[in-house]
Amino acid sequence: EIIKPVVISTWNHGLEANIEAWKILVNGGNALDAVEVGVKTAEANPNVQTVGLGGFPDREGKVTLDACIMDHHSNCGSVAFLQHIKHPISVARKVMEETPHVMLVGEGALQFALEQGFKKENLLTKKSKKAYEAWLQNSNYKPIINIENHDTISMLALDENGNLSGACTTSGASWKMHGRVGDSPIIGAGLFLDNDVGAAAATGMGEAMIKTAGSAMVVELMRHGTSPEDACREVVERIYTIYQNTSDLEWLQVGFIALNKNGEYGSYCLRPGFNYAVQTKSMENQLINGKYLL
Ligand code: SD4
Numbered sequence: 001e002i003i004k005p006v007v008i009s010t011w012n013h014g015l016e017a018n019i020e021a022w023k024i025l026v027n028g029g030n031a032l033d034a035v036e037v038g039v040k041t042a043e044a045n046p047n048v049q050t051v052g053l054g055g056f057p058d059r060e061g062k063v064t065l066d067a068c069i070m071d072h073h074s075n076c077g078s079v080a081f082l083q084h085i086k087h088p089i090s091v092a093r094k095v096m097e098e099t100p101h102v103m104l105v106g107e108g109a110l111q112f113a114l115e116q117g118f119k120k121e122n123l124l125t126k127k128s129k130k131a132y133e134a135w136l137q138n139s140n141y142k143p144i145i146n147i148e149n150h151d152t153i154s155m156l157a158l159d160e161n162g163n164l165s166g167a168c169t170t171s172g173a174s175w176k177m178h179g180r181v182g183d184s185p186i187i188g189a190g191l192f193l194d195n196d197v198g199a200a201a202a203t204g205m206g207e208a209m210i211k212t213a214g215s216a217m218v219v220e221l222m223r224h225g226t227s228p229e230d231a232c233r234e235v236v237e238r239i240y241t242i243y244q245n246t247s248d249l250e251w252l253q254v255g256f257i258a259l260n261k262n263g264e265y266g267s268y269c270l271r272p273g274f275n276y277a278v279q280t281k282s283m284e285n286q287l288i289n290g291k292y293l294l
Pocket of ligand 1: 151152170171172173181182183184202203204205206207
């Protein structure tokens with residue numbers, strides 16, 4: 001029996017995001033609209049300091065955003081290194097729907113967003129500016145595992161019609177180098193889906209997901225019959241193998257969520273501390289702790 005609709009999203013802020021997504025899904029709406037509306041809650045929330053408005057800036061004090069979206073026809077849209085736009089996920093959707101391309105970056109992405117009617121805004125809040133100034137004192141680049149337990153938002157949904165969509169949006173690693181782009185806007189790394197199989201998305205240190213084509217691999221494993229959780233675990237193990245003898249391992253965290261065509265979902269991460277929010281027809285919206293390797 002296929003369980004649907006289902007929505008699953010990363011971290012504590014996934015709870016609020018699921019509520020908005022669910023309003024669409026439960027009324028027979030499509031997964032694409034659900035994931036966009038869902039992740040916009042985190043983008044708009046200044047207290048979520050790893051996504052959209054209020055996101056921590058890079059080491060030059062600039063808030064630069066990455067996001068992507070993908071639908072059941074394998075259409076996708078992405079923006080990277082985008083500044084001044086509060087809802088990069090909606091710009092990514094416009095790239096998907098209004099251009100012949102998949103990805104726009106930097107100035108070009110901003111220009112496109114403005115042409116599409118998005119407003120230029122200051123995304124660096126007082127709170128994030130303060131954190132940046134405190135960081136500047138030592139200027140240490142050390143990503144902290146499970147940054148206060150809220151992070152990139154990745155969301156996957158299966159709608160009443162049995163169609164999948166996914167979205168991923170982030171301000172990236174705090175204090176990153178100016179111009180750095182992570183996994184979140186990279187189709188196949190931060191997000192991937194195949195409507196015949198399932199969907200997967202990631203959070204954590206993006207470089208690790210890019211090196212392993214992480215989300216695409218999770219989907220391929222599910223294609224061959226692996227459960228969502230086991231598929232996530234296998235890719236986390238590959239990442240561990242790559243990093244196990246490196247000094248980066250000490251602060252490495254990665255987590256995947258996955259949802260298959262039957263509405264079965266699962267997650268796996270490298271270390272404890274990762275959680276995700278799930279709502280299904282038979283289960284209230286709730287947080288679940290990710291299983292972990294170390
Ligand atoms: C990135 N995966 O830019 C994103 C951000 C994140 O923990 O999830 N950081 O690498």
